[in-house]
Amino acid sequence: MITLHGFAASNYYNIIKHTLLYKEIPFQENLIFTGSDELLAVSPMGKVPAITAADGISLSESSVICDFIEETYPAIPLYPESATERAAVRQIMKIAELYFELPSRRLISYVFSGTDAPDALKQEVRQVLARGIPALNRLCHFSPWIAGKEFTMADIYVHYVNAIVNVVGSTQLDWDVLAEIPGMKEWSKTMRQSDIGQKIEADRVASMPKFMTHVKAQIQATQSK
Structure with a gap:
């Protein structure tokens, strides 16, 4: 059985959790935070998520894990059969990561601490997001799914990328970023209302008190050095 760390x-x-649930793959969860030796044992960079596969091999980096799961458990596919269409799905995922998630993540520590990010940093993030918006406008179809008629890995990936973009946009940038991409908000609502989307959100909400306790402890440890 796969263990998700x-x-x-x-x-x-x-x-990764949504992918495993969608593909109906049995797995167990191992609660583990960054900054621990236990995480380094399964993730070389000490990053979340990581998995330990049934054969005992551990893998990290979400895109790597997504590909591993798809190749190892192909019964319920999340990529099209055509190589060109598969590449198109991965292109959406990569642009969403580089021009939506990663720049937004630069402000996430300010979100957690409830403080306001420096204006210069906000402007830098805005500039990168402004590059990603027209690219995703050109690539996303929402007919009804993000890459076309079939539900793909891009739907899962972008949905959780948007979780960071939403919270950063609303709390730090005073900007409804997703509204800049016609069809994105309606699609996002569909993703949230799915059975899997609701389960994962409920688990996320339930986990937040323990997570915030960990974050506050990390901040205090840094300040005391």
Whole structure:
């Protein structure tokens, strides 16, 4: 059985969790936070998520894990058969990660601490997001799914990328970023209302008190050095 290591407050962790649930793959969860030797044992960079496969091999990096799961458990596919269409799905995922998730993540510590990020940093993030918006406008179809008629890994990936974009946009940038992409908010609502989406959100909410206790302890440890 696969073991999924990490914590439910992580959007990348939830990408893998959603994938496993959608593909009906048995797995167990191992609650583990960053900064621990236990995590380093399964994730070389100490990043969440990581998995330990049935054969005992551990893997990290969400895109790597997604590909491993798809190749190892192909029965319920999340990528199209055509190589060109598969590449198109991965292109959406990569652009969403590089131009939506990663720049937004630069502000996430300010979200957790309830403080306001420096204006210069906000402007840098805005500039990168402004590059990603027209790219995703050109690539996303929402007919009804993000890459076209079939539900794919891009739907899962972008849904949890948007979780970071939403919270950063609303709390730090005063900007409804998703509204800039026609069809994105309606699609996001569909994703949230799915049975799997609701389960993962419930687990995320339930995990937040323990996660915030961990975050506060990390901040205090840093300040005391």
